[in-house]
Amino acid sequence: MEKISSKGLYIGDPHFQSGSVSSRKDIYLDSISLKFQESLEIARDRSLEYVVILGDLFNAAEPMSIVRNKVIEILLRGNDGKRWPFDIFAIMGNHDVHSHNIKTIDRTALKTLQIVGLVQICDISEKYGIYFGHYQNEIETKKVITDFPIIAIHSNITPDFSYNSIMVKDFEINPNNKLVISGHYHSGYDIIEREPGVFFANPGSLGRVSADDINHIVKVAMVELTQNEITNIEYIPLQKAQPIDLIFDIETINARKQHKIDITEFINSIFVAKTSINKESDIISSIKQFGSETNTDQEIIEEAIKRVLQIKPLEEISDD
Numbered sequence: 001m002e003k004i005s006s007k008g009l010y011i012g013d014p015h016f017q018s019g020s021v022s023s024r025k026d027i028y029l030d031s032i033s034l035k036f037q038e039s040l041e042i043a044r045d046r047s048l049e050y051v052v053i054l055g056d057l058f059n060a061a062e063p064m065s066i067v068r069n070k071v072i073e074i075l076l077r078g079n080d081g082k083r084w085p086f087d088i089f090a091i092m093g094n095h096d097v098h099s100h101n102i103k104t105i106d107r108t109a110l111k112t113l114q115i116v117g118l119v120q121i122c123d124i125s126e127k128y129g130i131y132f133g134h135y136q137n138e139i140e141t142k143k144v145i146t147d148f149p150i151i152a153i154h155s156n157i158t159p160d161f162s163y164n165s166i167m168v169k170d171f172e173i174n175p176n177n178k179l180v181i182s183g184h185y186h187s188g189y190d191i192i193e194r195e196p197g198v199f200f201a202n203p204g205s206l207g208r209v210s211a212d213d214i215n216h217i218v219k220v221a222m223v224e225l226t227q228n229e230i231t232n233i234e235y236i237p238l239q240k241a242q243p244i245d246l247i248f249d250i251e252t253i254n255a256r257k258q259h260k261i262d263i264t265e266f267i268n269s270i271f272v273a274k275t276s277i278n279k280e281s282d283i284i285s286s287i288k289q290f291g292s293e294t295n296t297d298q299e300i301i302e303e304a305i306k307r308v309l310q311i312k313p314l315e316e317i318s319d320d
Helices: 028-045 065-077 102-107 109-115 250-273 283-293 298-311
Strands: 006-011 050-053 087-090 130-133 150-154 179-183 189-195 198-202 219-226 229-237
Touching: 006 028, 028 050, 028 065, 028 219, 065 109, 087 109, 102 109, 179 219, 198 229, 250 298, 283 298
Parallel strands: 006 050, 050 087, 130 150, 150 179, 179 198
Antiparallel strands: 006 219, 189 198, 219 229
């Protein structure tokens, strides 16, 4: 393979959307627009050659027009009224398409950006040495086969075990692959050199769309490739990303977390105390009885019943 040298910026999961986001106190569209703008300015000011959006540019395949237009405005005129001086690539994330199916791309806002020439959607970039891994169902179980030094992918790759993910240590590569940089996993993680000269990175999501996203520092990743070897990876924190206490209702988030813990503990306590509960038992009556005996809040009792109904087939449960 021809030896490639390039410099680029990687942006994780912006999730552009309108309206309010649960537990956030600000206007999400305004906040994500400022961070996206700053990310592109970093690429411009550092004279980088390209930008890669690591999937989920949009939170929905066909967002409201105000969302689509905001992204178009930034991509088209954000550089002081001019086009940005670098190539912009977009990986298809699960939120960018209908029903998590990339075959529906022709009916999406992301496709509109490609048609008007604002982003490129492709499988490879020979110029920059990148393989683009677009989302597909169970992508974590599928082997990536490419000789390009950089694999940029929308996949749940994690440093530690988590549900429906593949761990960094288990991701298969060949000797030509030098960097796997991923989106999808919003928390991100520190740069990992899994073996000499082979790196894994995830800067975390640009958009913080839930209470699960409050703990990571919002940043982008700059990557330098020299003659097919990774010579520099740098995480760059964004100055326009507000501290979590200014944008999130921390008190409400903590109360919800405690509420979830209370419900989980209550359900577990029932099955410890009521060892006779089985498929033929009147589970709902047992929940109500145990709740009364333990002076549990009615709200927790009702939520516990809802959860059990979701877990067990209805024909196995009788209500009084």
